Amino acid sequence: MKKLLEKGFIISKTEFIAYLECPFQFYLLKSLNKAKDQSKEPDYSNYEKFLQDGLKKHLWLQKFYENYGTEILNNNHPVLKEPDKKESWKQDFLDFEIKRYKQDTIFWKPIEVEYYLRNDSLCGKIDRIDQIDDQGNCRIVEYKSSPNMHDEAELLFYAFLLTSQLPIQELPTISKVSEMGVYYYKHNEYYNTQITNEILTSFGINLEEIRVKMMNPRSIKKNRDCDYTFKNCLYREICQRIQINCQKIIGL
Numbered sequence: 001m002k003k004l005l006e007k008g009f010i011i012s013k014t015e016f017i018a019y020l021e022c023p024f025q026f027y028l029l030k031s032l033n034k035a036k037d038q039s040k041e042p043d044y045s046n047y048e049k050f051l052q053d054g055l056k057k058h059l060w061l062q063k064f065y066e067n068y069g070t071e072i073l074n075n076n077h078p079v080l081k082e083p084d085k086k087e088s089w090k091q092d093f094l095d096f097e098i099k100r101y102k103q104d105t106i107f108w109k110p111i112e113v114e115y116y117l118r119n120d121s122l123c124g125k126i127d128r129i130d131q132i133d134d135q136g137n138c139r140i141v142e143y144k145s146s147p148n149m150h151d152e153a154e155l156l157f158y159a160f161l162l163t164s165q166l167p168i169q170e171l172p173t174i175s176k177v178s179e180m181g182v183y184y185y186k187h188n189e190y191y192n193t194q195i196t197n198e199i200l201t202s203f204g205i206n207l208e209e210i211r212v213k214m215m216n217p218r219s220i221k222k223n224r225d226c227d228y229t230f231k232n233c234l235y236r237e238i239c240q241r242i243q244i245n246c247q248k249i250i251g252l
Ligand code: SF4
Pocket: 021, 022, 023, 024, 025, 028, 222, 223, 226, 227, 228, 229, 230, 233, 234, 235, 236, 239, 240
C-alpha cells in the first residue's frame, strides 16, 4: 500500500482531534479520507444515529441567524417555528441569543457561520465567527453537545488556523482572534476565554511537534486503554480486525 504519511500533508481539525484521542484512530481516519472521492458530497447515511443527530443539530444552529436573526435584530422576541418547538434545547438557544443580543446589539450577529479555512498544513470549518468590536477583534465559537477533554485544543486549532490566514479579503472587519467560546447545547452552557499571542505561539509549537509525530510511523499506536467500546471512535470494528503485528501490511 502506498505510504500515507508523507511530508506536506494537510491535517483537518477532525484528524487532529482523532490523533489526540488515539494515534491509530487518526491513521485510520486519514487513510479513509485519502481514499474518498473529494469531489463528491460526503455521504452520512451510514453514520451512527447519534452522529446523524449531531449533524442535524449543527445544521439548525447554522441556519438559526437566517431563520430568526432579522426578528432579533428588529428587537422583536421571535417565537420558535412549529417543528422547532418540540425540542427544548432550541428554545434555550433562542433565549440565550436574545440575551446576548441585548448585551451587544451592534456586534451580536455573526459575521460568518460554518466558515471553511485551509492553509498549507491545516484545514477545518469554524462554526461561528463574531466580530466583537470596531478594532478588528473577533471571537470564534464552536457548538458542541457536551464537554469533551479536547474542546480547548479544538478551539485553539481553529484560532491558530484563522490567525494564520488574516487578513482575509472577505472578512475585512477583523484582523485578530482574541476570544474563543464554546456553547454546549445539551446543557445550555456557554464558556468564553481570551486568547493571547503567547497562547497561540505555544499552541503552534505543540502542533508542530504533533505533526512530526504524525509523520513518524512508530508513533502510530493503538490507545492502550481502549477496549474497543469507545463510542466516539467510528473505527472500532476495523480496529479490532487489524492486529498490530500487521503493521507492514497497512503501510506503517
Ligand atoms: S477502537 Fe480504540 S484503539 Fe482502535 S482506533 Fe479506536 S480509539 Fe484507537
